[in-house]
Amino acid sequence: MDHHNHQGVKGFEITDLLNTSLDLDQFTEEEKWRIEHIRMHEKHKGHDQMHAEMVLVLLTALILGQVVLVFWRSRHPRSYQIVTLIGMWVIPFVLCIRNHWWRFIFFWLLYTCITIMIGNKAMRKPLQGTTPRLVYKWFLLLYKVSYGLGIIGYTIMMATFLGFNLMFGVKPHVWMDVGIMFLFYGLYYGVLGRDCAEICADKMAAHVGYYKPDGMPTRSLDPDVCAVCGNKLLVLDNEQAVLEKTYRLTCQHVFHEFCIRGWCIVGKKCICPYCKEKVDLKRMLANPWEKPHVLYGQLLDWIRWLVAWQPVIIMAVQGVNYLLGLE
8 A cells, every 4th residue: 555545535534535435436447446545454453463363264274174184093093984984975965065066966965865775785784795885886886986086177177278278269268167076976986985995895785794803704715706706706717717707815715806906995994804915905906097096086085184174174264253253
């Protein structure tokens, strides 16, 4: 703010210019702009210190929030996972309801209905023989679709940065909005799918009776049975495999290839479903085209904090600012 503005306009004092009932029609456009400038300056006078305090509150909340979440996750991982999953599921839906984003609401309801139906099958006792394969097929499909959506969104955004949209006569913000939408859908449903898959994997394995989080399995494993789904292995020699190949871990336990990949990659279980020996993912993912799926799974884990916990921290910061009288 320059010194001339502080002296007023047309002989009017600062206090006169701050009066909202002042008739502005007697001033030129330039003088009207200067008056608005003066009013804005006076309105925010002394706010620099307030803004600094707000930034300090935000940084403190981010650090404390991260410490609390890390401590919670290390001490009580199960409750952390469940609460985070609920937050991931509910918070975006509530925001979309408020903003009338009907497309997201439609896909959210579709995903929720199918997942609840499949999750209900996974938690039934006794477990039906076809349920494990149905569960893994759904979550593996969801995993691949989310991965594909993320790649498409990223590609569209990079193409926009490189100016390919100009070749089609499309404005940059249109392509960028589409790219961000694809990327968000891929990351969001990828995270939800992985968390739900892990919960279903625990329940199914416990109900089948081979895997127990603590202690030894309650049943002995026959050599021709898959310890993930509990169904018989139709072939042990992949050269004769017609319906589905099998996979032998370093512990010599054999599984359906589809089941063990779903167990390790989708359900994030890096141990043998029967004896709990560590699974060598590098050996399992010998194909270099499959290795990015593991890295993508790690990326999805980072999204939880942004979607589930960042809104909670921001709401807490706003509450603190309100109590301290900060605007």
